[in-house]
Amino acid sequence: xxxWSQLPQxxxxxxxxxxxxxxxxxxxxxxxxxxxxxxxSLKEHERFPKLMPWLLLSFNPNRNIHYNLDxxxxxxxxxxxxxxxxxxxxxxxxxxxxxxxxLGLDLEIHLxxxxxxxxxxxxxxxxxxxxxxxxxxxxLWKIQLYYIKRVFVFKSPIDGQLIVFVVHYDDNVLSFVKxxxxxxIPIELQVPSSEYLRGDNSSNWNQIIQLHNVMxxxxxxxxxxxxxxxxxxTFLDLNQIAxxxxxxxxxxxxxxxxxxxxxxxxxxxxxxxxxxxSDLLMVLRFKAEFVDxxxxxDDYSDLIPVDYETINFKxxxxxxxxxxxxxxxxxxxxxxxxxxxxxxxxxxxTASSVANCRGNNIYFTDDDYHVCxxxxxxxxxxxxxxxxxxxLNVDDNEFRQCHPxxxxxxx
Amino acid sequence: MASSSSSSLSRVVVKSSxxxxxxxxxxVASQSQLLKQCIDNMEEKGTNDVILIPLSNVxxxxxxxxxxxxxxxxDFADDDNNNQELKQWxxxxxxxxxxxxLNSLTMAxxxxxxxxxxxxxxxxxxxxxxxxxxxxxxxxFDIKNDFTPQxxxxxKNENAWAFR
Numbered sequence: 388x389x390x391w392s393q394l395p396q397x398x399x400x401x402x403x404x405x406x407x408x409x410x411x412x413x414x415x416x417x418x419x420x421x422x423x424x425x426x427x428s429l430k431e432h433e434r435f436p437k438l439m440p441w442l443l444l445s446f447n448p449n450r451n452i453h454y455n456l457d458x459x460x461x462x463x464x465x466x467x468x469x470x471x472x473x474x475x476x477x478x479x480x481x482x483x484x485x486x487x488x489x490l491g492l493d494l495e496i497h498l499x500x501x502x503x504x505x506x507x508x509x510x511x512x513x514x515x516x517x518x519x520x521x522x523x524x525x526x527l528w529k530i531q532l533y534y535i536k537r538v539f540v541f542k543s544p545i546d547g548q549l550i551v552f553v554v555h556y557d558d559n560v561l562s563f564v565k566x567x568x569x570x571x572i573p574i575e576l577q578v579p580s581s582e583y584l585r586g587d588n589s590s591n592w593n594q595i596i597q598l599h600n601v602m603x604x605x606x607x608x609x610x611x612x613x614x615x616x617x618x619x620x621t622f623l624d625l626n627q628i629a630x631x632x633x634x635x636x637x638x639x640x641x642x643x644x645x646x647x648x649x650x651x652x653x654x655x656x657x658x659x660x661x662x663x664x665s666d667l668l669m670v671l672r673f674k675a676e677f678v679d680x681x682x683x684x685d686d687y688s689d690l691i692p693v694d695y696e697t698i699n700f701k702x703x704x705x706x707x708x709x710x711x712x713x714x715x716x717x718x719x720x721x722x723x724x725x726x727x728x729x730x731x732x733x734x735x736x737t738a739s740s741v742a743n744c745r746g747n748n749i750y751f752t753d754d755d756y757h758v759c760x761x762x763x764x765x766x767x768x769x770x771x772x773x774x775x776x777x778x779l780n781v782d783d784n785e786f787r788q789c790h791p792x793x794x795x796x797x798x
Numbered sequence: 799m800a801s802s803s804s805s806s807l808s809r810v811v812v813k814s815s816x817x818x819x820x821x822x823x824x825x826v827a828s829q830s831q832l833l834k835q836c837i838d839n840m841e842e843k844g845t846n847d848v849i850l851i852p853l854s855n856v857x858x859x860x861x862x863x864x865x866x867x868x869x870x871x872x873d874f875a876d877d878d879n880n881n882q883e884l885k886q887w888x889x890x891x892x893x894x895x896x897x898x899x900l901n902s903l904t905m906a907x908x909x910x911x912x913x914x915x916x917x918x919x920x921x922x923x924x925x926x927x928x929x930x931x932x933x934x935x936x937x938x939f940d941i942k943n944d945f946t947p948q949x950x951x952x953x954k955n956e957n958a959w960a961f962r
Binding site for chain 2: 392397
């Protein structure tokens with residue numbers, strides 16, 4: 388007689404890894420001891436099924452008096468409510484490792500796993516000049532404006548240590564920290580000094596400048612890749628990041644020959660980077676600005692000269708071994724791939740391996756915060772070039788405090 | 799060189815745990831890495847005899863099923879992954895079985911290192927589990943709850959969100 392609890396653990400693990408939602412994965416662990424052991428072992432080795440990111444929905448300060456945060460799993464088409472005072476009234480940014488980064492008016496920064504409630508305190512940001520004097524809750528939205536634009540969390544394959552990167556909103560500089568460090572370290576660029584270039588050999592050959600205009604960062608082909616606003620690429624060595632406290636020696640690569648030069652004239656464009664099956668993908672997001680013709684009685688109306696919405700995306704691929712100068716190829720079809728862009732870490736998913744995920748589509752959330760009157764959130768279909776709104780169950784007013792972000796759940 | 803083909807086998811004989819013999823052609827047998835390894839080893843030794851491979855863990859009714867799968871997949875060996883007809887066949891193939899058979903088939907696929915069949919079985923089982931409650935899964939797979947009530951409550955409590 389077949390005994391499903393007596394399957395070899397390796398087979399139980401293989402079955403569990405073929406589930407496609409976190410709920411099914413958790414239910415699996417409660418069937419019997421051997422299945423529970425298999426799941427414990429998978430978790431210990433950080434092996435998880437292929438999951439679709441969840442949408443972290445905003446707190447509604449009027450409704451969430453019990454500190455509840457709603458997390459939406461598109462695969463199950465289900466909202467889970469978590470009691471999370473740890474995240475209440477704090478801005479949240481999603482990552483691909485189960486963590487969300489939270490920042491509150493106290494300027495404390497934490498990594499929080501909203502499902503397990505694990506939490507790691509990170510040092511405050513030394514680069515940031517507090518802009519809020521005597522802040523109250525209505526100032527919360529300004530935190531995004533003045534502080535953080537993009538978050539990327541990476542786990543070092545060398546020592547398993549987390550490295551947290553943050554792109555600051557103000558001048559788009561990049562800094563990183565490892566949990567346990569006492570402070571954030573800015574990423575700086577080592578370049579030949581102007582004296583040296585003029586032929587003055589007595590001067591230091593190099594000077595350190597801060598890397599500006601950073602749009603996104605990802606890990607690809609053994610190095611961190613940073614893209615700047617005008618399409619410049621910079622590569623960072625993991626070992627240097629992992630071991631050194633000093634400004635990192637980085638290699639700078641030339642501009643990429645693309646329509647990116649047009650981006651220079653378009654402040655409402657964004658660039659995202661994501662690694663996919665050993666290729667590096669670059670996503671360009673184009674937004675249209677327009678003047679809001681309606682009278683706005685809003686408190687922040689003086690800060691809202693225009694409105695905007697996302698109108699188009701383009702995707703480019705760079706494969707290992709290509710010449711960085713020429714090696715970008717525009718993709719008109721993403722095949723089975725779905726990409727998630729916004730102020731969270733850029734992520735991608737094989738759509739056919741999870742339910743309710745559309746391949747050849749780009750899911751986007753709002754990553755602009757100087758205008759908060761609408762929500763720029765939806766799904767872009769690469770085939771038709773059309774945009775559909777996504778997740779309509781939330782009142783637009785709730786977006787004022789904190790826009791929804793995607794994050795990849797982990798337990 | 800032509801010499802390497804002088805000792806190639808065209809068929810093997812596979813013996814089930816209940817001592818039934820199956821004559822299998824080489825292309826079909828090669829779908830199983832275990833059988834392929836045996837064939838390769840014999841060919842290296844340069845034997846021309848038909849070899850007998852005993853499978854002590856697989857009964858003849860399960861072996862019949864594995865070989866049925868291997869035969870179908872040997873026909874599609876060149877475009878294994880992208881063939882819609884084959885995918886459809888795979889699905890229909892597994893749908894026929896009760897969970898006890900599926901269990902034995904999964905074990906056999908693992909033992910015979912027939913990776914695509916093992917993958918297929920695991921995916922089929924995972925798909926059957928999706929969206930079910932703990933009670934339903936235990937019932938369908940006939941799994942005894944071996945937790946104490948306290949243990950089960952603790953485990954559920956750890957991820958209470960999934961059980962509301």
